[in-house]
Amino acid sequence: MVPPEWYLLLSAAIFCIGLFGVLTRRDALYFLMSVELMMNAANINLVAFALYYGDLTGQVFALFVIALAAAEVAIGIGIILVLYRNFGETDVTVPREMRW
Amino acid sequence: MVEQLPEWAALAPALTLAFTGLALLLVDTIRPEARSNTSMAVTSALGALASLGFTVWFVVAGTGHADTGGAIYLFADAIKVDTMALFFTAIFASVTALVVVAAHDYFHDHESPAEFYSLVMFAATGMSLLAVANSLAIVFVALEMASLPSYALVAFLKRDRGSVEAGLKYFLVGAVSSAIFVFGISLVYAATGSLILGDVAEGIANLDGLTGVAGLGIVMMIGGVAFKTASVPFHFWAPEAYEGAPAPVSAFLSSASKAAGFVVAFRVFTEAFPVGASLSAGIDWVLAFGILAVVTMTLGNFAAVVQPNVKRMLAYSSVGHAGYALIGLAALSAGSAGNSSVMGAAMAHLLVYGFMNTGAFLFVAMAERWGVGRTFEDYAGLAKRAPIACTAMAVFMFSLAGLPPFAGFFSKYFLFMGAIDNGFVWLAAIGAINSVISLYYYSRVVKAMFLDDPSTPTALDTLDVKPTALYAAVVFAAVGTVLLLPGFGPVIETAEAAASALF
Numbered sequence: 001m002v003p004p005e006w007y008l009l010l011s012a013a014i015f016c017i018g019l020f021g022v023l024t025r026r027d028a029l030y031f032l033m034s035v036e037l038m039m040n041a042a043n044i045n046l047v048a049f050a051l052y053y054g055d056l057t058g059q060v061f062a063l064f065v066i067a068l069a070a071a072e073v074a075i076g077i078g079i080i081l082v083l084y085r086n087f088g089e090t091d092v093t094v095p096r097e098m099r100w
Numbered sequence: 101m102v103e104q105l106p107e108w109a110a111l112a113p114a115l116t117l118a119f120t121g122l123a124l125l126l127v128d129t130i131r132p133e134a135r136s137n138t139s140m141a142v143t144s145a146l147g148a149l150a151s152l153g154f155t156v157w158f159v160v161a162g163t164g165h166a167d168t169g170g171a172i173y174l175f176a177d178a179i180k181v182d183t184m185a186l187f188f189t190a191i192f193a194s195v196t197a198l199v200v201v202a203a204h205d206y207f208h209d210h211e212s213p214a215e216f217y218s219l220v221m222f223a224a225t226g227m228s229l230l231a232v233a234n235s236l237a238i239v240f241v242a243l244e245m246a247s248l249p250s251y252a253l254v255a256f257l258k259r260d261r262g263s264v265e266a267g268l269k270y271f272l273v274g275a276v277s278s279a280i281f282v283f284g285i286s287l288v289y290a291a292t293g294s295l296i297l298g299d300v301a302e303g304i305a306n307l308d309g310l311t312g313v314a315g316l317g318i319v320m321m322i323g324g325v326a327f328k329t330a331s332v333p334f335h336f337w338a339p340e341a342y343e344g345a346p347a348p349v350s351a352f353l354s355s356a357s358k359a360a361g362f363v364v365a366f367r368v369f370t371e372a373f374p375v376g377a378s379l380s381a382g383i384d385w386v387l388a389f390g391i392l393a394v395v396t397m398t399l400g401n402f403a404a405v406v407q408p409n410v411k412r413m414l415a416y417s418s419v420g421h422a423g424y425a426l427i428g429l430a431a432l433s434a435g436s437a438g439n440s441s442v443m444g445a446a447m448a449h450l451l452v453y454g455f456m457n458t459g460a461f462l463f464v465a466m467a468e469r470w471g472v473g474r475t476f477e478d479y480a481g482l483a484k485r486a487p488i489a490c491t492a493m494a495v496f497m498f499s500l501a502g503l504p505p506f507a508g509f510f511s512k513y514f515l516f517m518g519a520i521d522n523g524f525v526w527l528a529a530i531g532a533i534n535s536v537i538s539l540y541y542y543s544r545v546v547k548a549m550f551l552d553d554p555s556t557p558t559a560l561d562t563l564d565v566k567p568t569a570l571y572a573a574v575v576f577a578a579v580g581t582v583l584l585l586p587g588f589g590p591v592i593e594t595a596e597a598a599a600s601a602l603f
Contacts, residue, residue: 004290008290008313011283011286015283018279019276022276028268028272031272032275035275035276035279038276038279038280038283039279039282039283041283041286042279042282042283042285042286043286045283045286045287045289045290046286046289048290049286049289049290049293053293055293055294057289057294057295058286058289058295060237061236061237061240061285061295064237064240064241065240068240068241068244071244072244072248072275072278075248075251075252075271076251076271076275078252078255079251079252079255079264079267079268079271080268082255082258082264082267083264083265083268085258086258086259086261086264087261087264092272095261095264095265095268095269096265
């Protein structure tokens, strides 16, 4: 069996790749993909430690997280669609109606 | 002996909200030709009031109270109905009722209002589920259930560039913070092996070597809470979302959604990561919340001072109030008897805040409906044309500032006194200084409305529009704020009893 620390390292690496994408990408669709990576990093932890502890809670919760991530993408795509209709781009730095 | 209700009936407030939302969608789908804004608004207001009725009934009857058999656990301990859950559900239901009544006038010419009302109902369902969550899985599911409709609500005016931009920014920050939150949950699960709050607490007490993992997880969960409550470091969506969103939605988010963030923070951090066990494991989340509270209230109040736009000023003031409520977590100490009074005071403050802040945003909604501008200057002389609404707004402003004869004063007073009694004089002092600063920008609104003259004599002619429902919602919020004055005794007692069950 693979030692559990390796799963922690893997998930932390994937989470950081996702976070890097969130911080550097300007296109909203890349942003969604990066957030998806961050959530799946959590899933790796949940599934790996469900196996480690021998209880199913983590695996079931991972299924919940997958479903919620899909729901979040659905809302996100909807907002990106109205963004494109109003501003003609999917670049998140373009809308500047309000100052930060 | 009166016959007992079945145990699942303890979820009646949440179920009422959920079924109202579903019924609205169903009727709108099968009979789109009979679509009527008024009937939708009345149905959702009745649903919210029924939910409020259930909550008040349960609180009075003592459901989930220690005297009547203790908290009710459902679904293998994943849900726990206690007094704190009912207390917060009462906040969500009252804010929802006020918001849907106000929305009747605000969306009077919108082509599909049913979506708005059902989204508000679903978000309120998510919030009331957050209040009863006793498992980190339910916490995350309910958090998303409250957040996803909120993103859509902020971007509801899909041809308005401001609304879409606000929705986008809210969604971007929300998606990242919920990803961080769920990663935090996964780390806590990795360290403790459970998602049920009570079992997590046992795991925290004997971590052997996994302190780093658990600590990182807890820090990440603080991030998720900070987003939902609009606190530093995830506060910067708040001014954008509140300014760009339709004003009833801003009212809903800044009152109900913020309270939802706090209920989950109060429950998770006291039950899953008890102060004593966390401190002995070397995880000092109390200090983390203390720093966040100070930075949040200072930043919110100083930023609010320089705003020319009333709605944006209210947005920053709501960030400041998140800082005050965070004192409820930041002023805890292991085993202290004063813990329940400071957290109870924070809960009472959120209830009072629910009325006064919703009312203030609904007044802005009314100003938008009238077509007067958004800046302080545009509000000049408003009191001559709309004396009742402006008096209500003055009540909200003074109560938000915490002036003595208003309910906002009592909740802040109990909060700061609780912090002092628990040995956190510095938190109370910074809170008091911030309250003084806030008096400046709140009184600017009152001065503009009552003392200044309108810039042009014709500037206020658009006030001939009479939004009756909005008027009623603003007046009800004002009556609620005033009635909390004599009613503050029972409120603070209920809140303290609810908080003492957590320690």
